[in-house]
Amino acid sequence: MSAASEAPKVKNLADLLAVAYQIEADAVDRYNLLADQMETHNNPELVAVFRDLARAEGIHRDEIRRLAGEVDVVAHAQRMAKWKRGESPEEANLGDAHYLMTPWHALQLALKGEERALAFFKSIVETTKDPEIKRMADEFVEEEAEHVNLVHRLLRRHPKPAANWSSDPDPPIPQE
Amino acid sequence: MGFRESVSVAIVGSGGAGALTAGNFLLEAASIAGWQGLLTRTIGPQIRGGEAAALLRLATHPVECMPDRYDILIGLDWLNANRFEAEIEIGANSLVISDPRGGETPPQVAAAGPRVVEIPMKDMAKAIPEGRANMIALGVVGRLIGLGVDTLLVLLEKRLAGKGAAAIKASRAGIQAGYDAAAACKFGERLAGPAINGKRRWLMSGNEAAGLGAIRGGIRFAAAYPITPATEVLEWLAPNLSKMGGALLQAEDELAAINMVIGASFGGTPALTATSGPGLSLMIEALGLATAAEIPIVVIDVMRAGPSTGIPTKSEQADLNIAVYGCHGDAPHVVAAPQSIGDCLFTTQWATYLAETLQSPAIVLSDQFIGQARASIERPADVAFIGQRAKATDVAGAYKRYAIAAGGVSPMAMPGTPGGQYTADGLTHSERGIPTSSERDHNAQLDKRRDKLAQFNFGDHWATAEGAGDLAVVTWGSLTGAAREAIARAAGDGVEAGLLALRLLYPTQPERFATLLDGKKRILIVEQSHGAQFYHYLKAHYDLPAEVRVLNRAGPLPIRASEIHRAIMEWR
Amino acid sequence: MSVVDMRPACKPGDYKSDIKPIWCPGCGDYHVLMSFTRAFAELGLPPENIVVVSGIGCSSRIPAYTTCYGFHGVHGRSLAIAAGLKVTRPELTVVVASGDGDGYSIGGNHFLHACRRNIDMTYVVMDNHIYGMTKGQPSPTTEPEFDTALSPGGTGLRPFHPLVIALASGANFVARCFSGEPNETAAVLVEAIRHPGFSFVEVLSPCVTFRPDEKEWKNYVHPAPVAPTSDPAKAARRLMTDDGFNTGILYRGDRKPYQPSVGQPSIDVSELERDFEL
Numbered sequence A: 001m002s003a004a005s006e007a008p009k010v011k012n013l014a015d016l017l018a019v020a021y022q023i024e025a026d027a028v029d030r031y032n033l034l035a036d037q038m039e040t041h042n043n044p045e046l047v048a049v050f051r052d053l054a055r056a057e058g059i060h061r062d063e064i065r066r067l068a069g070e071v072d073v074v075a076h077a078q079r080m081a082k083w084k085r086g087e088s089p090e091e092a093n094l095g096d097a098h099y100l101m102t103p104w105h106a107l108q109l110a111l112k113g114e115e116r117a118l119a120f121f122k123s124i125v126e127t128t129k130d131p132e133i134k135r136m137a138d139e140f141v142e143e144e145a146e147h148v149n150l151v152h153r154l155l156r157r158h159p160k161p162a163a164n165w166s167s168d169p170d171p172p173i174p175q176e
Numbered sequence B: 001m002g003f004r005e006s007v008s009v010a011i012v013g014s015g016g017a018g019a020l021t022a023g024n025f026l027l028e029a030a031s032i033a034g035w036q037g038l039l040t041r042t043i044g045p046q047i048r049g050g051e052a053a054a055l056l057r058l059a060t061h062p063v064e065c066m067p068d069r070y071d072i073l074i075g076l077d078w079l080n081a082n083r084f085e086a087e088i089e090i091g092a093n094s095l096v097i098s099d100p101r102g103g104e105t106p107p108q109v110a111a112a113g114p115r116v117v118e119i120p121m122k123d124m125a126k127a128i129p130e131g132r133a134n135m136i137a138l139g140v141v142g143r144l145i146g147l148g149v150d151t152l153l154v155l156l157e158k159r160l161a162g163k164g165a166a167a168i169k170a171s172r173a174g175i176q177a178g179y180d181a182a183a184a185c186k187f188g189e190r191l192a193g194p195a196i197n198g199k200r201r202w203l204m205s206g207n208e209a210a211g212l213g214a215i216r217g218g219i220r221f222a223a224a225y226p227i228t229p230a231t232e233v234l235e236w237l238a239p240n241l242s243k244m245g246g247a248l249l250q251a252e253d254e255l256a257a258i259n260m261v262i263g264a265s266f267g268g269t270p271a272l273t274a275t276s277g278p279g280l281s282l283m284i285e286a287l288g289l290a291t292a293a294e295i296p297i298v299v300i301d302v303m304r305a306g307p308s309t310g311i312p313t314k315s316e317q318a319d320l321n322i323a324v325y326g327c328h329g330d331a332p333h334v335v336a337a338p339q340s341i342g343d344c345l346f347t348t349q350w351a352t353y354l355a356e357t358l359q360s361p362a363i364v365l366s367d368q369f370i371g372q373a374r375a376s377i378e379r380p381a382d383v384a385f386i387g388q389r390a391k392a393t394d395v396a397g398a399y400k401r402y403a404i405a406a407g408g409v410s411p412m413a414m415p416g417t418p419g420g421q422y423t424a425d426g427l428t429h430s431e432r433g434i435p436t437s438s439e440r441d442h443n444a445q446l447d448k449r450r451d452k453l454a455q456f457n458f459g460d461h462w463a464t465a466e467g468a469g470d471l472a473v474v475t476w477g478s479l480t481g482a483a484r485e486a487i488a489r490a491a492g493d494g495v496e497a498g499l500l501a502l503r504l505l506y507p508t509q510p511e512r513f514a515t516l517l518d519g520k521k522r523i524l525i526v527e528q529s530h531g532a533q534f535y536h537y538l539k540a541h542y543d544l545p546a547e548v549r550v551l552n553r554a555g556p557l558p559i560r561a562s563e564i565h566r567a568i569m570e571w572r
Numbered sequence C: 001m002s003v004v005d006m007r008p009a010c011k012p013g014d015y016k017s018d019i020k021p022i023w024c025p026g027c028g029d030y031h032v033l034m035s036f037t038r039a040f041a042e043l044g045l046p047p048e049n050i051v052v053v054s055g056i057g058c059s060s061r062i063p064a065y066t067t068c069y070g071f072h073g074v075h076g077r078s079l080a081i082a083a084g085l086k087v088t089r090p091e092l093t094v095v096v097a098s099g100d101g102d103g104y105s106i107g108g109n110h111f112l113h114a115c116r117r118n119i120d121m122t123y124v125v126m127d128n129h130i131y132g133m134t135k136g137q138p139s140p141t142t143e144p145e146f147d148t149a150l151s152p153g154g155t156g157l158r159p160f161h162p163l164v165i166a167l168a169s170g171a172n173f174v175a176r177c178f179s180g181e182p183n184e185t186a187a188v189l190v191e192a193i194r195h196p197g198f199s200f201v202e203v204l205s206p207c208v209t210f211r212p213d214e215k216e217w218k219n220y221v222h223p224a225p226v227a228p229t230s231d232p233a234k235a236a237r238r239l240m241t242d243d244g245f246n247t248g249i250l251y252r253g254d255r256k257p258y259q260p261s262v263g264q265p266s267i268d269v270s271e272l273e274r275d276f277e278l
Helices: A013-040 A044-068 A073-079 A103-127 A131-157 B019-033 B107-111 B121-126 B133-145 B149-159 B165-184 B206-217 B231-243 B254-266 B277-292 B320-325 B341-358 B368-372 B439-454 B479-492 B510-516 B533-541 B561-569 C028-043 C059-065 C078-088 C100-106 C108-117 C162-169 C182-194 C212-220 C232-240 C269-275
Strands: B006-013 B036-043 B052-059 B072-075 B095-098 B115-118 B201-205 B221-224 B247-250 B271-275 B297-303 B334-336 B361-367 B374-378 B423-425 B463-466 B471-476 B498-502 B504-506 B522-527 B547-552 C050-054 C069-072 C093-099 C121-127 C173-178 C198-204 C246-252
Touching (some): A013 A044, A013 A073, A044 A073, A103 A131, B006 B019, B019 B036, B019 B052, B019 B133, B019 B149, B019 B374, B072 B133, B095 B133, B121 B133, B121 B165, B133 B149, B133 B165, B201 B206, B206 B231, B206 B361, B206 B368, B206 C269, B221 B254, B221 C078, B231 B271, B231 C269, B247 C078, B254 B271, B254 B277, B254 B297, B277 B297, B277 B320, B277 B361, B320 B361, B341 B361, B341 B368, B423 C059, B463 B479, B471 B479, B471 B561, B479 B561, B522 B533, B522 B561, B533 B547, C028 C059, C028 C121, C028 C182, C050 C059, C050 C078, C059 C069, C059 C093, C078 C093, C100 C108, C108 C198, C121 C182, C162 C173, C173 C182, C182 C198, C232 C246
Parallel strands (some): B006 B072, B072 B095, B221 B271, B271 B297, B334 B361, B423 C069, B471 B498, B471 B522, C121 C198, C173 C198
Antiparallel strands (some): B006 B052, B036 B374, B201 B374, B334 B504, B463 B498
């Protein structure tokens, strides 16, 4: 099931810029949400990791806005249809979060997100007939490839955690 | 032949004899003629065909309790009538009308030594096409007490209008026949002429009065789950709420009913339900929710004999504990109790006003006796108590639903008000309504809910205080009438006593109580509870004089004026 | 731009309050919250005109996490609270949130009657096949062999099938979603809310703490292979072979919603006295 079949339709350059913008904007929100969760659940190391990821995506987002020039990508994105299946490519799957998760886990989520985004832009390059869209989508493919590599480098700094990473000596507490 | 001020009649019959219909007719006819009266009934356990007795007391003055003894006992038949032995007392001066074909006169009836007159009501009815014995009996009693036959006949036309000409003709004939047959009976004094004073009068039951009081107080939504003896409140409200632009919803159980009421009130509509003891037990959790979330609701509990399923058709005053103390945690809320049929209107209206003003549940403790009895009463005065809850309308900034402020009542934002969004919660919450486990917030909110009740001025309606003397009869609810009559009799015997009947059971009013009991050295507590709940409640919350006596009894028999009178006299 | 859009520009963020959820990271309910806010944004309803009513349980914490009016009631009674609210304030949008314990166990009776009554509201049950808040007891939808402290070796009881019950009791809209597909869930919620009468949406929402095995659900769920039907018999037939993981709208009925007319009185209160005048 290709991502393209469930993605919002890209008919022109403005659409592409808006979708690219929204992907990054959604990623910022998602990483901040995860950072909030980690804050409430007392995992400060992961708060820092997710805030950093949110910041990085924020930079990508702002760059696309600059790239878009006069096109109001924010408004345009709001008007476009949303992703039909699953979520926007760089929205990390909330179901994979865990209160004891380690940076390795967070980066795995980020990696998956970047890979999905890469696949999305690749599919646009492959299917579009518009040369302008193709050119710009190709740029985004290169960008996302860079992000993928970056996450791989970060992963080398954080080894896979031990098998008992999620073990908590305290039992769950019923609250009601 | 002289005249008497009151007369009491019992009409007994079974299996479709129509004793209760005859009783209703008699009350209405007498009321139209200008007399005042009170009608109750006592029944067997069957749904149809069971033994039943209509019990009436008619007088030239307001009647608020049943008599000690019945002057006239008319038996359409005596089948299973021994069931009513304790409740229908007669004496040597009583007149018993018996049908020779009505079975054996119950031994306790004969033993009382009354005058017995036989009238063959069944045969007389047979002689009339579609004739009924209860119409014969109606005519008999009407004659005996001095009610004009025309009054009976005019009412008949009105009440049987839908039943067809044949039924009306038969009933006319029956009443007339009974009326004629009674000519030979020597009864003694007839009821003195009614005092025509131009005051408007109504005929209603306590349950109906409660319904009207609710609507007058502003109730526009009711949720209903049927339970004896409260169902009539809801049945009266169903069409009438709708006429007022409100609605009644039948719920699948009491748990749903009380929560529907809470939901409607949360949305801004004053809301009520009515139930009896078993239903109130089911509703207790939700009462705690409404208390904690400060949502105004009214629950009428028409008390019946308990515990558990108990005696559904009989009265008792043993839900005081659960009404006041039933919630887990500390959950103070309003509890009020009407003292008579007419007072059901006032107290329900007042309770609605209190609930809305104080953003609290208000339980109205009525009981089967006043709930289901019917009386002709003076039209109750219009009172200004209409629910007005404090609403947050112009909300700027972060809205604090449960803000701590003077008086303890914080304005409530109605859904739809922009900026007023909050989540009502049973969880302990902060001023903003956010769940918290902090010591500061928990205590602040407990203080708020206690203080809003404690600081409120309930005025003089909180209790009825009458009379003087160093003895006070302290009671509540439907026993107020019997206590009042007992005190009047004692006064006639030269013994002075005062009456203190509490209408507001919670929050307690220690200062007012002390003022009203000032100078009283003795109190006689009267209540219909096996465990003397009211006595223990008074002891817990009030300073009582040194000498206290308690006259308490469970249902099913009402506590009579004569019993209270005797207790007063014995304590001289 | 041609047509003037009268709805204020609504973003999902407008519907999310600043209160941090207590749900465990990884909980499906975070996605459900997302679906709620996305659906509300799509509908363009002002938050003050929406009331989210809930019972007790993890899922029931959701009202305070939105900027709508909320009611966090007692265990199992959310449908009753919602009924009283909606009937007296029909102009409000009422969404009821519950879990499988709150909704199908203690709330079971109210569930039946809410479907039957068909008052216009939307009932979202976040089903995780367990009692989460109280530490992992079996719920009516727990598999019979699932071992818990309160049911060693499993309950051995056949699980409740909520969609069957809803359809049989008269619900006017029946759907199942998976929390891991929040956009799809949002789209279903939009339709459910728009559909008149009682709309029931079961959302499979894994419990990361007590049902880590439910991580597999994303592999089990599959969109229903047929379009929604308005024929209850067809819907019932489909449910006979339902594996519990079919997602999508099953049934859209056309029963008229129950709503007594409320508002203006047709008489003056003094006319009620005629019942009693002698």
